[in-house]
Amino acid sequence: MTSPSPTLPIGIFDSGIGGLSVLDAIAKRLPTEDLLYLGDTARLPYGTKSPETVARYAVQAAGHLVERGVKLLVIACNTASAHAIPALTAAFPEIEVIGVIEPGAQAAVAAAPSGRIGVLATESTVASGAYDRAIHALSPGADVRQQACSVFVALAEEGWIRGDAVEAAARRYIEPLLNHGRPRPEALVLGCTHFPLLRETIGAVAGPDIALVDSASTAAEAVAVALDADRLGNRAGAGRVKFMATDSASRFARVATIFLDRPVSPEDVEIVDL
Structure with a gap:
């Protein structure tokens, strides 16, 4: 393959649909x-697969995406980001x-001076411990508290982003992080690509003194920095978006x-076979 060109698209990959929040931010x-x-979408969820299978997928x-021609790969999936980046960098150097x-993790450390x-x-x-490792690699003394919030995924995909049910779920998940007899967190990472849709409710429950770190917007900023450093930014025209999925x-x-938050029709989605 020849060197990437500024006119090529950015390739974005997810195990399903949550990575669209990353696409939107980019x-x-x-x-x-x-x-x-x-x-x-044919093989989701990746979270139930072994690390070796996740890397292979x-x-x-x-x-x-590389066969189609892209200048940068964005892994808009937390599970794949945790397990597949070494395999991807080896396969596509x-x-x-x-x-x-x-x-x-970088944004969280910057937003939490006391860790x-x-x-x-x-x-x-x-369970993968990926955020814990990434944060401690940057700030070894950080006090990292994690909470699994699987119901948030279903709420986001149904479009339930505010209301009593969403607030109740947010309180159930967030309050244990706030009330451990320790000082409150300074930053709260939205460590799933579905969660930015619930940002308003999460922020209201967490309180104004806690900075919310959105993994979609932080990834978008990392993309901007990388394109600028490699002189691969496309400066002209309005960008276009192409959707592909492996099922439905x-x-x-x-x-x-x-x-x-805009109409997307089935005709806009190309079904591909991996």
């Missing part, structure tokens, strides 16, 4: 960039790979309409 941060999104999906965990950080994530991401264009389109 589109808003870099409106002149073309974006190519692939959701491996990620390389297959990323390989499809000519293309920079950016996950969602490292940028989120008190809460992490809201899915059960599989909490109709369901992808329904949830994408919620995540992107």
